[in-house]
Amino acid sequence: MSDIQTFKERACSKIDAIAQDLVEASHTIHENPELNYEEFIASELLVRLANDHGLSTDRNAYGCETGFVGETGTGSTVCVMSEYDALPAIGHGCGHNIIATAGLGAAIGLSVVAGDAGGRLRYLGTPAEEGGGGKLVMARNGALNGVDIAMMVHSADADLTSIDAIALQQLLVEYGGEAAHAAAAPEKGKNALDAAVLGYMAVAALRQHILPTERVHGIFVRGGSKPNIVPHDAATEWYVRSDTMSSLSELKPRVLAALEAGAHACGCSVRHQWDANPYADMVTNNNLAALYISSAASLGRTVVVPGSNGHRVVGSTDMGNISHLVPSIHPMIASAPPGTAIHTTAFEKASRSPQADQAIIDGAKAMAMTAIDYWTSPEQQSAISAEFSRTNASKDVL
Numbered sequence: 001m002s003d004i005q006t007f008k009e010r011a012c013s014k015i016d017a018i019a020q021d022l023v024e025a026s027h028t029i030h031e032n033p034e035l036n037y038e039e040f041i042a043s044e045l046l047v048r049l050a051n052d053h054g055l056s057t058d059r060n061a062y063g064c065e066t067g068f069v070g071e072t073g074t075g076s077t078v079c080v081m082s083e084y085d086a087l088p089a090i091g092h093g094c095g096h097n098i099i100a101t102a103g104l105g106a107a108i109g110l111s112v113v114a115g116d117a118g119g120r121l122r123y124l125g126t127p128a129e130e131g132g133g134g135k136l137v138m139a140r141n142g143a144l145n146g147v148d149i150a151m152m153v154h155s156a157d158a159d160l161t162s163i164d165a166i167a168l169q170q171l172l173v174e175y176g177g178e179a180a181h182a183a184a185a186p187e188k189g190k191n192a193l194d195a196a197v198l199g200y201m202a203v204a205a206l207r208q209h210i211l212p213t214e215r216v217h218g219i220f221v222r223g224g225s226k227p228n229i230v231p232h233d234a235a236t237e238w239y240v241r242s243d244t245m246s247s248l249s250e251l252k253p254r255v256l257a258a259l260e261a262g263a264h265a266c267g268c269s270v271r272h273q274w275d276a277n278p279y280a281d282m283v284t285n286n287n288l289a290a291l292y293i294s295s296a297a298s299l300g301r302t303v304v305v306p307g308s309n310g311h312r313v314v315g316s317t318d319m320g321n322i323s324h325l326v327p328s329i330h331p332m333i334a335s336a337p338p339g340t341a342i343h344t345t346a347f348e349k350a351s352r353s354p355q356a357d358q359a360i361i362d363g364a365k366a367m368a369m370t371a372i373d374y375w376t377s378p379e380q381q382s383a384i385s386a387e388f389s390r391t392n393a394s395k396d397v398l
Contacts, residue, residue, distance in 0.1 A: 042066075078371040082107075144322070153333045170274070288328070
């Protein structure tokens with residue numbers, strides 16, 4: 001038996017030995033959904049389990065109170081990431097409880113072989129993926145210093161090499177008007193809600209004339225207090241998405257102009273704020289993805305390129321930014337029945353199921369074996385690095 005196969009068997013045996021802990025942790029995180037930067041239960045649990053199983057890990061890492069880091073070994077550095085924040089109203093409708101514990105399992109499995117395999121492991125807990133940009137904050141504070149490759153797995157309804165992650169920036173638009181009695185003196189008012197509604201409709205008209213791959217979607221977050229008072233204050237929140245950071249920069253002023261038009265029409269003031277953590281498009285390193293495909297195949301999973309079987313999962317993630325900084329993969333692992341869309345109550349329910357539990361173990365093993373293949377093959381290291389250089393990925397993503 002080769003050393004490589006021995007390393008893989010040792011890592012996978014460790015993952016099997018802690019499988020029950022991983023599944024129970026997933027269920028606990030699922031039962032206690034926490035929003036951006038409030039993931040105290042999840043981060044404390046993941047750190048405790050990592051330490052209990054021999055991987056020294058600390059919270060409050062790289063500028064994030066609910067972020068954490070654990071390291072072991074020497075040599076080329078593989079970074080395995082966990083996400084664990086949830087969504088408002090639908091909790092873990094994106095299955096971050098699965099992402100969290102698959103990453104934990106991979107890290108613990110790799111920690112028992114890293115030294116012998118000639119590699120270094122960095123295990124990162126990255127909070128606030130759902131709009132908070134935790135990975136960006138941590139990367140700005142040095143979380144990727146010395147990292148050679150990065151990886152995570154994301155729950156989905158299919159096994160895919162990657163999410164179709166496009167660039168994203170959030171936008172808050174606030175409208176100011178003048179309050180008045182809506183029956184006694186409406187002529188004295190300036191209706192901020194009308195301004196917001198007209199801005200919303202202007203974006204709806206704009207959608208006909210943007211690229212088919214672009215997305216603009218928003219909600220009303222403020223719109224008045226009582227029907228008989230002309231609203232003096234209103235606000236809308238938007239996600240603006242495009243294929244790349246470059247094309248996003250061209251779309252943003254068009255969206256903003258549409259939203260500001262409503263204010264001009266109603267004689268209202270308007271101010272806006274673009275979120276400081278825009279998400280970049282995902283650049284999958286195909287050589288690294290090939291190692292993951294092979295590893296997953298040994299577990300009975302067939303991982304395909306998005307679109308090759310007619311299936312895609314479109315979204316945005318701060319892992320996209322990471323992929324512009326170091327060679328990265330973000331494979332999707334089937335944890336729900338086919339056709340179950342992420343960010344739904346159906347997916348939230350499926351994220352605590354026998355299929356989801358199996359995805360945790362398989363995802364952990366597939367990442368661990370991928371890392372071992374990387375550590376033990378100078379040829380693969382060179383090929384992955386050369387591919388990354390050829391992609392001309394932007395460094396200006398932080």
